Amino acid sequence: MTGPIAFQGRPGAYSDLACRTAFPTARTLPCDTFEAAIDAVRAGAAELAMLPCENSLAGRVPDIHYLLPESGLSVVGEHFQRVEHCLLALKGATVGGIKRVHSHAVALGQVRAMLRELAVQAVVEADTAGSAQLVAEWNRPEDAAIASALAAEIYGLDILRRNVEDAAHNTTRFYVMAREPRSPAPDAPNLMTTFIFRVRNVPASLYKALGGFATNGVNMTKLESYMVDGEFTATQFLCDVEGHPWQPPLARAFEELKFFSREWKVLGIYPAAPFRLAQGGN
Numbered sequence: 145m146t147g148p149i150a151f152q153g154r155p156g157a158y159s160d161l162a163c164r165t166a167f168p169t170a171r172t173l174p175c176d177t178f179e180a181a182i183d184a185v186r187a188g189a190a191e192l193a194m195l196p197c198e199n200s201l202a203g204r205v206p207d208i209h210y211l212l213p214e215s216g217l218s219v220v221g222e223h224f225q226r227v228e229h230c231l232l233a234l235k236g237a238t239v240g241g242i243k244r245v246h247s248h249a250v251a252l253g254q255v256r257a258m259l260r261e262l263a264v265q266a267v268v269e270a271d272t273a274g275s276a277q278l279v280a281e282w283n284r285p286e287d288a289a290i291a292s293a294l295a296a297e298i299y300g301l302d303i304l305r306r307n308v309e310d311a312a313h314n315t316t317r318f319y320v321m322a323r324e325p326r327s328p329a330p331d332a333p334n335l336m337t338t339f340i341f342r343v344r345n346v347p348a349s350l351y352k353a354l355g356g357f358a359t360n361g362v363n364m365t366k367l368e369s370y371m372v373d374g375e376f377t378a379t380q381f382l383c384d385v386e387g388h389p390w391q392p393p394l395a396r397a398f399e400e401l402k403f404f405s406r407e408w409k410v411l412g413i414y415p416a417a418p419f420r421l422a423q424g425g426n
Contacts, residue, residue: 219412
């Protein structure tokens with residue numbers, strides 16, 4: 145990489161950590177919104193964008209499935225980031241002196257056991273890294289934040305406890321986006337393809353559209369539906385499958401999909417992440 149990688153959030157956010165983990169030598173570019181991160185890549189201010197798409201506890205990330213098809217960007221990779229929540233406070237603060245814990249609503253929901261143990265007030269803030277920044281600015285030893293170890297380093301806070309999340313498998317998956325596709329060779333191993341489609345509004349169209357993946361032995365790892373244009377009959381699907389569209393099994397599956405779909409579009413072809421392979425995927 146020669147340019148920075150954009151993410152949504154403040155420095156020290158888990159998306160920032162994902163960028164630094166996946167691309168250790170790249171400069172990261174914080175953006176206020178997902179749209180701003182996408183725009184940064186389109187405008188050339190960033191080479192890539194790291195966009196979260198789903199979390200093992202919280203499910204899919206809202207808005208991403210709407211933004212991807214219209215972004216004009218291509219999926220060129222995926223990254224899985226382990227979410228390791230830390231209890232952060234001012235230097236010299238103690239766990240016993242904490243009265244309020246600040247963080248994003250989702251993060252607070254993932255550390256309920258610790259909140260009960262400490263009998264503290266949970267205060268919802270806009271994001272995890274922003275909570276760490278606020279605690280540093282307030283300079284009050286009774287306030288703490290739930291955020292990453294990276295946020296502690298950036299904002300000069302102490303880590304009072306590490307790995308305070310209730311579930312050890314808490315992991316977020318990200319799409320890595322670029323202006324141009326970086327399609328690997330069809331015979332390359334361990335490939336993923338992300339695409340969207342809309343089925344025709346006829347009986348059993350979804351069943352028939354997906355039938356080709358089953359009969360051709362294509363493993364579908366993600367299938368999400370959502371309404372578009374406010375129409376209950378206009379449902380769009382976002383999918384991830386194993387393989388390359390030029391490989392015969394997936395090519396045949398796409399032929400059947402096209403026959404029963406109003407429209408479809410490949411958003412990217414990319415190597416499966418090492419985390420996926422370690423979990424037994426591909």
